[in-house]
Amino acid sequence: MQSVPVIKDLVLLGGGHSHIAVLKSFGMRPIPGVRLTLISRDIETAYSGMLPGLIAGHYSFDRAHIDLVPLARFAGARFFHDEVTGIDPVARTVALLNRPPVSYDVLSVNTGSTPSIHEVDGAGDHAVPVKPINRFLGHWENLRQRIDEYDAGARIGVVGGGTGGVELCLAVHHALTTQPNPPEGFSLELLTADGEILQEHPRSVARRFRRILYERGIEVHVDTRVTRVTPNTLVDAAGREFRFHEILWVTQAGAPPWLAGSGIEVDERGFMLVNDHLQSQSHANVFGAGDVVAMATTPRPKAGVFAVRQGRPLTKNLRRYLLKKPLTRYRPQRRFLKLVSSGDRYAVASRGPWSAEGRWVWRWKDWIDSRFMEKYQVLPEMAPMDKGPEIPAPLQDPAIIDAADDDMRCGGCGAKVSADVLAAALAEIDSAPRDDVVVGLEAPDDAAMIAVPADRLSVLSVDGFRPMIDDPWLFGRITANHCLGDVYAMGAEPQVAMTMATLPVWPEDKLVDELRQMLLGALHVFDQEGVALVGGHTGEGAELTLGFTVTGLIEPDRALRKSALRAGDLLVLTKPLGTGTLLAADMRGRVHGRWLKAAIESMLLSCRTAGTVFRAHEAHACTDITGFGLAGHLLEMLGETTLGALIELDALPVLPGALETVEAGILSTLQPKNERFAAQVDASAEDRDRGEYGLLFDPQTAGGLLAGVPRDTVQSCVTELKARGYPETVVIGEIEDAGDWRRRIRLRTAS
Structure with a gap:
């Protein structure tokens, strides 16, 4: 619940090494009245220092990644999973690929760099860039599967002779030579435009790696500037051709293309120019760090060590800017420790002209990297505050503070949101015509x-309901989809919707933006479903809520009633269970980002087609599984009849991570009330100890449809549902005459 008004919005673009430090700091010491929003293309951000070890097989995926979802939750930040396409510094908005623009008061950019692959003709079509890292990992797994298909032995070319190229080349070599059934006859070649590899390191480091590459049988081509890439072929400036089965691209990174057109000052290569405060040269409320920026007075190479070290001064200056204090200078170090791995738990260290190598260096590097990762993977439990936090004086708006603290604010029509807020929020609302x-x-x-x-x-x-996630646009989409579920469960066509929203006492511009984002999210769903938004009501309240009334149409004799089950019907469920426990885990910072992503995708899946398919296959009864959980809604379907349901516990579809969170005791606050339905469930002691049993009572948001389908049409029904967008559809049980049953639901397991 939001008890403190939102006064300022601090938006972080990218989950890079600097921004994870900002998030951790604000989680430990928030600024009341400042709302953080993290916008990231990736849910899990890879730590660049561990990427070679991940490719080589020394680290698991989770160990080499920081999960941004629990970190954002720890920081009290909203997490928007999307890709930046532009910045409007005049309107103070960020344009995103898949959703409406997001407003900011203060902006920080740490999106990293992009591959310079499009600077070379054909490279974008015929080479695999190492960045973005998470996309490369998918390509890497596909490459490993393809490599055995090359009859004469795979030839792999790595373009780029800097640290990234050398480390990747050696990591790939180690992974392929140490995997079970290593491929025969494969070769690796490294190509660089420079006269020597590792130009950014002392000559002694280059000599050490020249020896290591030679010992591994990896051929190095220097003074080889690739100017064109065709299928399986690299062409250099001298016209020489190098043929490969696979081409990996690790050249110098470029700036994201959207930055140059944003109006924010950039250097000649398109990187955002920042001063010694990590503040934009052209816009005082914009900051940046990492590879995406260029220091105007103290230029430094693109290296992860700088992004890591910029985290603390960036955090300090963001705080000081918000609190209207003088900014502090960031002085990047001239010399720093460099640790470069050679693929096989062996590494080379250097600082200035000094260098050394050995397995002890790799252990040293592993210790440094692991200690860094632990800071963001193992988050402390924060003690609750003794009293409500006070908004710092520089952020205080007396009118808002007084209104939020006013115990005598009017009810009735005096609690309506002002006409100005409504007019501004509805300015972009264009409902589907009917x-x-x-x-x-x-x-x-x-x-x-x-x-x-x-x-x-x-x-x-x-x-x-009130928000189950902190993203207002997604919240609007999920709420709209949830509210349509009852109409689709009856086999009806939705016609129109009206909204009911409660908004907290915030500054007017924040209210406008929040309401607009929610309604645009809802309209995204309603437009797809052919539903017109025709009106609604908004009022003040202690916390944000959103709901819809939905009106639909149906032929009188075609309604699917929930109470029309028949003995012999098979029970078909269209979506997996587990949204309640996963959302509860998210609130506690205990959910993996990929688990939450799967839950959100499930909640966004419309039940429209499922309702149509059930009617076409002569389903007798149908309902949507929502707040009362599977057991509660199934008991509603059984009603006052003499029927009972035999449920196959092993057949229940489950969202990724839901069993883990239930078995960890992380449950929705509604779950204990739903467990009263257990009195009507006949289960063994062993079954009651299983996570699937707990999911019978898990309240679902925008859950699937549950229908009773005749036995002679059920197979074709399930097949069609899977083909039309419900891949988790499954028969979970059957309806029987239960005249002599003591309880209405019986569980059956394979054992």
């Missing part, structure tokens, strides 16, 4: 007017 909407938002009146055909019945439903 011929049966007589009066709607295009010409608003005291009430909407909807035409109902004479041969149809109206189907009405209402639902809503």
